[in-house]
Amino acid sequence: MRTSWADSVANAENSAFATGASASTNNAANTNTSAAVVAAAPRPDRAAYVPPHLRNRAPAVVEAPVPSPINGPSAAKLPSGLRAPSGGTRPGGGPVRDMGRPGFGGSRGGGSWGSRSGGWDRREREVNPFTNDEETTDAAFDGQENTGINFDAYEDIPVETSGENVPPPVSTFAEIDLGDAVNENIRRCKYVKPTPVQRHAIPILVAGRDLMACAQTGSGKTAAFCFPIISGIMRGPPSHRQRGSRTVYPSALILSPTRELSIQIHEEARKFSYQAGVRVVVAYGGAPINQQLRELERGVDILVATPGRLVDLLERARVSLQNIRYLALDEADRMLDMGFEPQIRKIVEQMDMPTRGQRQTMLFSATFPREIQRLASDFLFNYIFLAVGRVGSSTDLIVQRVEFVLESDKRSHLMDLLHAQRVNGTSAKQALTLVFVETKKGADSLEHWLCMNGFPATTIHGDRTQQEREQALRSFKSGATPILVATDVAARGLDIPHVAHVVNFDLPNDIDDYVHRIGRTGRAGKSGLATAFFNENNSSLSRSLAELMQEANQEVPQWLSRYAAARSHGGGGGRNRRSGPRFGGRDFRRDSSNRSGAGDYFGGGSGYGGGAYGASPGYGGGAYGNPGLTSAWD
DNA sequence: AAAAAAT
Numbered sequence A: 001m002r003t004s005w006a007d008s009v010a011n012a013e014n015s016a017f018a019t020g021a022s023a024s025t026n027n028a029a030n031t032n033t034s035a036a037v038v039a040a041a042p043r044p045d046r047a048a049y050v051p052p053h054l055r056n057r058a059p060a061v062v063e064a065p066v067p068s069p070i071n072g073p074s075a076a077k078l079p080s081g082l083r084a085p086s087g088g089t090r091p092g093g094g095p096v097r098d099m100g101r102p103g104f105g106g107s108r109g110g111g112s113w114g115s116r117s118g119g120w121d122r123r124e125r126e127v128n129p130f131t132n133d134e135e136t137t138d139a140a141f142d143g144q145e146n147t148g149i150n151f152d153a154y155e156d157i158p159v160e161t162s163g164e165n166v167p168p169p170v171s172t173f174a175e176i177d178l179g180d181a182v183n184e185n186i187r188r189c190k191y192v193k194p195t196p197v198q199r200h201a202i203p204i205l206v207a208g209r210d211l212m213a214c215a216q217t218g219s220g221k222t223a224a225f226c227f228p229i230i231s232g233i234m235r236g237p238p239s240h241r242q243r244g245s246r247t248v249y250p251s252a253l254i255l256s257p258t259r260e261l262s263i264q265i266h267e268e269a270r271k272f273s274y275q276a277g278v279r280v281v282v283a284y285g286g287a288p289i290n291q292q293l294r295e296l297e298r299g300v301d302i303l304v305a306t307p308g309r310l311v312d313l314l315e316r317a318r319v320s321l322q323n324i325r326y327l328a329l330d331e332a333d334r335m336l337d338m339g340f341e342p343q344i345r346k347i348v349e350q351m352d353m354p355t356r357g358q359r360q361t362m363l364f365s366a367t368f369p370r371e372i373q374r375l376a377s378d379f380l381f382n383y384i385f386l387a388v389g390r391v392g393s394s395t396d397l398i399v400q401r402v403e404f405v406l407e408s409d410k411r412s413h414l415m416d417l418l419h420a421q422r423v424n425g426t427s428a429k430q431a432l433t434l435v436f437v438e439t440k441k442g443a444d445s446l447e448h449w450l451c452m453n454g455f456p457a458t459t460i461h462g463d464r465t466q467q468e469r470e471q472a473l474r475s476f477k478s479g480a481t482p483i484l485v486a487t488d489v490a491a492r493g494l495d496i497p498h499v500a501h502v503v504n505f506d507l508p509n510d511i512d513d514y515v516h517r518i519g520r521t522g523r524a525g526k527s528g529l530a531t532a533f534f535n536e537n538n539s540s541l542s543r544s545l546a547e548l549m550q551e552a553n554q555e556v557p558q559w560l561s562r563y564a565a566a567r568s569h570g571g572g573g574g575r576n577r578r579s580g581p582r583f584g585g586r587d588f589r590r591d592s593s594n595r596s597g598a599g600d601y602f603g604g605g606s607g608y609g610g611g612a613y614g615a616s617p618g619y620g621g622g623a624y625g626n627p628g629l630t631s632a633w634d
Numbered sequence B: 001a002a003a004a005a006a007t
Helices: A005-017 A031-040 A113-117 A180-188 A196-206 A221-234 A259-272 A289-297 A307-315 A341-349 A370-379 A407-424 A440-452 A466-478 A511-518 A536-551 A558-568
Strands: A159-162 A211-214 A252-255 A280-283 A302-305 A326-330 A360-365 A384-388 A398-404 A432-436 A457-460 A483-486 A499-504 A528-534
Touching: A159 A196, A180 A221, A180 A259, A196 A211, A196 A221, A196 A360, A196 A384, A211 A370, A221 A252, A221 A259, A221 A302, A221 A326, A221 A360, A252 A259, A252 A307, A252 A341, A259 A280, A259 A302, A259 A466, A280 A289, A280 A307, A289 A307, A302 A307, A307 A341, A326 A370, A341 A370, A360 A370, A398 A536, A407 A432, A407 A440, A407 A499, A407 A528, A440 A457, A440 A483, A457 A466, A466 A483, A499 A511, A511 A528, A511 A536, A528 A536, A536 A558
Parallel strands: A211 A360, A211 A384, A252 A302, A252 A326, A280 A302, A326 A360, A398 A528, A432 A483, A432 A499, A457 A483, A499 A528
Antiparallel strands: A159 A384
16 A cells, blocks of 8 residues: 555645645535525514524423433433433433533424524624635535545544443434434535544433543544534523623633634534534634624634633633533643643632532544543543554555654755655645744744745644734635745644645654644545654654554654663663553543542542442553553544 | 743
């Protein structure tokens, strides 16, 4: 399967351009259908925000919510295998998500989903998110989203779950009642079949359980947490809002580590919630706050935000978290690393957000180092750990190469690669190439040098204005500047279709960062190429890089193996705690070294009445991974 | 050591 490097480039380019590389990307769906729906809807009187609990009622009638009976939110709607799990008991002993939540389930006159579409709505005011991107053509759209995912590659994907009473996976969206509106949006997105992470995560989340999920970005994890949140809000309790107050009370909070990723999540969430009567608002720094405040004032059910701007909004009392029922951290390991952790802790623990167990918490990332899992467990209640592994499957679609390049040779070497892509490519255009460097200054200077040498490039990093950053991304996506020089701001989560080649001009120091970077190509089942420039300065990465590549059935150069070996039996060498080959993730609760203190790790220990973890049937058997593994992608 | 994230 794997051939020469030149072939790899050519293949990646073919793959990138087969669907029209200059066309924009992320948009989904069927303009005609959506437009027809819009046209058919009645004209609104006003654009005033209508809170979810009022949207499916006649204006004058407001029923008092009826306390829910015994079972979980959607027990009645779920297949028998998916009933609210007994493992979902809280310290107090009551059923998990419905306790103390009047109207959480079943109070809405039988809970028929269709009822939400009636009455006075402002849906026709809702901008159709499926038509947002300019040059949408069928050709450009095909092969986006799930339609392009190579499901064959997923068939044998290893999956590991642990935790109590894990709900079984589904194999179709139809098996779970997400509601008519969401189902319609799934259709508009042309999602035919859930991806592996969706198959497992959606039933877990719909059952109300907390979740820590290791899943490769690009495998549909945004949808995996958005669908349950949206459908949960639609059947949820009233979100009250005080008259005269400018404070808003979102039901769900989705946090991400970069502004661009928040923007992207917002765009996706808007598609998933289109005409569902659920409002999604995004807030991030670097942009004027006033417009964001206006959006918030129009009402918000789901708030997507970066931490700094959210703290600002909280301190201004323009947002309150006291109604949060769903908390999602995307790129959760990044959110909890040294730079971010205090801010996240402040938001989650020191503002007015309901405590764990009172809310549903979901953490997603492609990598999950053990020590970060330990931190994360502070936020989780009796959670399920899910790892969608990748052995010999989807990530094989990324061809990884490492080349030994001295610092002084990097620029000319890059030039050679870029030239080769031009010459070998089927298109006269340059294939989209994402070049990662270490520093912001380095990014600027490399961009300048590339432009001077006839390669149209732009750059994205934290010293640029937000406008410049977003412009750079647009210009790259459109192919206007097919080379993007980036710092790690672009390493995580960004879905940039048609990236044929990721170049690690400067390798990161952490193998997890490498994993995230190369994940910008080979997305959604497409093939991609990743080239790394390695030299003496990167020797600390040699071992984990060699192991990772071996793991992914990549060709490991002998010189790299020698580097790795030299480090492993040097004094005190040993495995880096954070590194090691990653396939599947491993629940840190299963590590014997953690067992003694297990009570610390899942929900404050002794309070809840369930069995101890060690006694849980899922434990101890069937691990497909290496015992030493600490993180995962996919 | 660098990058990101509020003004």
